[in-house]
Amino acid sequence: MIERVKSNGRRESGSVLVIVLWITFGIVSLALYFAHSASLELRAADNRASSLAAQLAIDGTARYVGYLLSNLEEPGKLPLRETYSQKEIEIGEARTWLIGRDIKDRTSSQPYFGLIDEASKLNLNTATVEMLEALPGMTAGLAAAIVDWRDGDSDVSESGAEDETYLRLSPAYHCKNAKFESLGELRLVAGADLNLLFGEDSNMNGVLDKNEDDGDKSLPLDNRDGRLDVGLMDFLTVYSREANTNAAGTARVVVSGPGFAQRVAPLLQTTFGPERANQILARMGPPNATFTSVLDFFMRSGMTENDFTNIQQSLTLTNGAYVEGLVNVCTAPEEVLACIPGIGTDKAAEIVAYRLANPDKMNSVAWVASVLDRSQAVRAGVYLTAHSYQFTADIAAVGHFGRGFRRQRFIFDTTGKTARIMQQEDLTQLGWALGRQTWQDRRQFSGITR
Helix, strand or coil: CHHHHHHHHHHHHHHHHHHHHHHHHHHHHHHHHHHHHHHHHHHHHHHHHHHHHHHHHHHHHHHHHHHHHHCCCCCCCCCCHHHCCCCCEEECCEEEEEECCCCCCCCCCCCCECCEEHHHCEECCCCCHHHHHCCCCCCHHHHHHHHHHHCCCCCCCCCCCCHHHHCCCCCCCCCCCCCCCCHHHHHHCCCCCHHHHHECCCCCCCCCCHHHCCCCCCCCCCCCCCCCCECHHHHEECCCEEECECCCCCECEECCCCCHHHHHHHHHHHHHCHHHHHHHHHHCCCCCCCCCCHHHHHHHHCCCHHHHHHHHHHEECCCCCEEECCEECCCCCHHHHCCCCCCHHHHHHHHHHHHHHCHHHCCCCHHHHHCCCHHHHHHHHCCEECCCCEEEEEEEEECHHHCCCEEEEEEEECCCCCCEEEEEEECHHHCCCCHHHHHHHHHHHHCCCC
16 A cells, blocks of 8 residues: 555655646746747847938939039039049948949959949930940840831831830830930830840849859859850940030020021130130131031131030030030940940040040040041030030948948939939849958958957
């Protein structure tokens, strides 16, 4: 009897021990679960805080760029890179970068930093079919469809597209038959294949990233030749234009057609004196002479390049409020220059080489006459300028510990008294855009070295 009681006692003690162990295990499991959940929530909150800090840093950098462009020493000029901050701009614990484009090197895996000149590109609203067709990778069909999209009629050009093309799509839509308002609108145009628009540059940072030089191992598809083949988007814009006023804000002088001599004489006399002004006017031919461009005016005037630089911003060929779509010959890449009539592929490389050898002459279009012969310069001058008034600030940012990556692109217009934002676009979804080295270094931005 006594042995039976002892046996039952041992079994009850063992059962209690098992129950206690299970309860303890459950409590420990719950504690670990809630600790893990709290850790994840803390990490998520920290990432959200980093992302918010990065966004606020982008906003601050955009205001910095706006101030910079509103206070240029020489309006109409892309600020020199050494005169402003472009990378690892410290704002609290966040850092920002201005992602630029190195038009001289398409093989680098390291980002190039700075502002982007919109006047260094072809304007979708003014470029001719022939100019568009000369772009790398452009097709005749897409070039024609671009012109059909922006013109004011419903007539289908050769190889182009109007309503009968777009109404067959799903969903269907109409051909716009009006000017492009943004570059992204190009994706609606017939024939605008994504590979044509973006090329190998899947994250649109102008850098040869690892996945953009590995063949078919990962997207995008590329030819693995160690060179970044950028898409059409890098060479196109809809924003380039100049206010038809001089630096003082007064209307420019129309230097062509009936009465041009009477209009331009006061400007020449004020700048050079009566005697020199009369000499210049005597070389210009009849008082009703016509000129195709301000470059044509310069070549006929006999002025020196320095003389022309003093008056060029006071000259125009039109009475309109703005002059749209001129290409800045001082900053455009070779691919864009090759599209300009009178320059073409034969002279584009010479233009770029002359720019590099003569940086002090990049204050007017006059130097172009030193590279092209007269007939070429007359043809090209219609499309050229030496000034830029719209700039892109492609701003990337990370918060503390290099987390919370954000990226936004701003288009600034400087034709008014102060720079204003014309367009803002979020590019965060395109992924990391600051290169491998910055990715590896990102944890050091807040002092973390291990």
